Amino acid sequence: MLNIGIAGLGVVGAEVAKLLLNRSASFADKAGQELCITAVSARSRGKDRGFPLDTIAFVENPVELAERDDVDLVVELMGGSEGPALQLVTNALKAGKSVVTANKAMIAHHGQALAQIAEESGAALMFEAAVAGGIPALKTLREGLSANDIVRVSGILNGTCNYILSEMSETGRDFESVLKEAQDKGYAEADPTFDVDGIDAAHKLAILSALAFGHQVNLSDVDIHGIRPITDIDIAYAAELGYTIKLLGIAAKGQKPSVKPCLLPSHSQLAKISGALNAVEFDADPVQSVICVGPGAGAGPTASAVLADIIDIATSRGGLPFGKPTDRLSSASTTNTDGGYLRYYIRLKVEDRPGVLSDITSVLRDEDISVASMLQKGQSADAPVSLVLTTHHTTQSAVLNAVAKMQEMDILFGAPLALAILDAEAS
């Protein structure tokens, strides 16, 4: 019998508890032993969650779950990268109790330290639900593709951003109005910063990258850009060119992991993932490419991942959190490139007067950037116009230099936008 203590009975915690109670026979079968909830901790004791808590110990302070003799495995579903969640997980692992968590922020910030504690005490630490919700992305990487040399992991890792970009693309509406609607429908938080600024995706990417390349989890290694600068003009022009804009997390071998909006060929697999879905593509040798698509959030999908981890621990399939001992995890690469040589999409807001175009093309020439196409959207003597151009293959640093020079020259209105075009690379 495996005695389980659950910290946090929000929608995910309640779903996990309900399934552990309702499917006990089937889970005992799969886990090779009974999975028994012995203690829980939650904000409100009395709340009706659709299942009885009477036979289960209720603990006011979640951290106490780590000390209880009747708890073998702690399921942490409170959230928050610091505070009681971190304290509980730290104490539980120190006490030799295995931990399952869905807490991406905590793993992205403290995964290395926690894995080290787990290693020392021999406890398991699993966090499948922290990345891409119901998609078994970590298991696929760690076990399903265990014989592979991972070349690149790219993913649509934030459902809110993908929903917003898909809606903008399908309806032609602007970012603000789609965000507002997403908030009204409950798809986006009142404070959308974590999602739309790419931070949530960066948490997940930091974890995926560590597992893929055997380096330490370190959120600060990730280059993070969000989708706020993306306008309806960008989406429309990308579509004209045969591309779809997606917020991608990309961890490629030997490169700094990055979360940023990119142009993907509209016929590519990842470009076709619309709405609030998540998707993870593994480019690896010898498997070539495997893509998994599924719900990235929600009580059911998250519970599915949490329970799979619990069953894995019960059957001793846990293993080391990052696949090898922590002292053998390397540092992440900090080479900030887009894989060398890519095409770029650049959108500038400029005054519609003679000389501006010449200034811009001179800057590009000086950075050795060759223009593939250029389009002025609208025409007006009074208001600034959007100038959209695509380059031939060049480097990220050349593009960043060119854009910085244009900003210095005082010919731009607002911030320019430069997005990588991923042609064969992410198809």
Place this chain on the structure above:
Amino acid sequence: MLNIGIAGLGVVGAEVAKLLLNRSASFADKAGQELCITAVSARSRGKDRGFPLDTIAFVENPVELAERDDVDLVVELMGGSEGPALQLVTNALKAGKSVVTANKAMIAHHGQALAQIAEESGAALMFEAAVAGGIPALKTLREGLSANDIVRVSGILNGTCNYILSEMSETGRDFESVLKEAQDKGYAEADPTFDVDGIDAAHKLAILSALAFGHQVNLSDVDIHGIRPITDIDIAYAAELGYTIKLLGIAAKGQKPSVKPCLLPSHSQLAKISGALNAVEFDADPVQSVICVGPGAGAGPTASAVLADIIDIATSRGGLPFGKPTDRLSSASTTNTDGGYLRYYIRLKVEDRPGVLSDITSVLRDEDISVASMLQKGQSADAPVSLVLTTHHTTQSAVLNAVAKMQEMDILFGAPLALAILDAEAS
């Protein structure tokens, strides 16, 4: 140290051997022990395979690998559901040696008996490579989604058929000419029966279905239809209606598993899988839907799956072949339905004369089938014309009855075609 004997050094076997030799340090790390090839068996000893065989014992009769003291694990990559492959695997399992195989035909025909032998001797029997090539479909089903109640598994399980249908769809060409081209390019066998008649997909579906629903593997439980009857007319008319024709393997809870061409909404995930790729969609509670896409064949992808199984066995992650003891596997459902109530696509070849349409609509009325749309392709007093119609929701038996009656009435030329339209169901 895990001593490995490999039977069969074709493209897959050679790739597995090469990777075991070239990546020995990385694999030892992941497997927790050295993975060492001690013996091989192949048709030709002398052939240059790009790696040295001198330090490895060469065995003329593959079945002898089961008897060798220096072999702990047998990798069977010879193929053929009977004969030496079956003998080798049977003997190895009886001797308590674990087995990894990519042999879908053998597992589909003899999986139950082999799993029983494995269970008795405590050996592992793993066959990830038998289903959907490089996609870790069995691991996803057995472990990644272990907490789920599987509702349905549907998949594009044969790359040759998907390539042919995709090409027909993209170029408007007919089946025979695309098949010929696929054969010239090496995508299809000289005798394409196994692929185009759905038998290869049925092998894989029988295995997926057994794992998904905990029943015995039994190929004869699968209702099998191939893609030979699909014409360019069907593809074009389906496209007009917003559908794409795919050969799908479908195993749904409580229903007879089936392999058959179906109409999928063109915007659905599975409809967008083109070319020689495979894809498997898991509909399950509570995860909702997870889809995995990847290469379904080829040396690299198959080797990836074979090696993942070897590493799983080395780390004791093997488990029972079908997830539970064989004596507790039930029989597969034999209820032959399409999930009850579906729309159908029916194509008939008829004489273009008064009265024929009245005969057909009477038959449909008698079977209580309501017509949603009807289209006559072409018009000719001399030659038969194609009559294409879609129905409102009805049952498979009503459609089969109607079609049988029309055939009896002697108003049809050639065989009629009736395909299920999977609307919400497989999107």
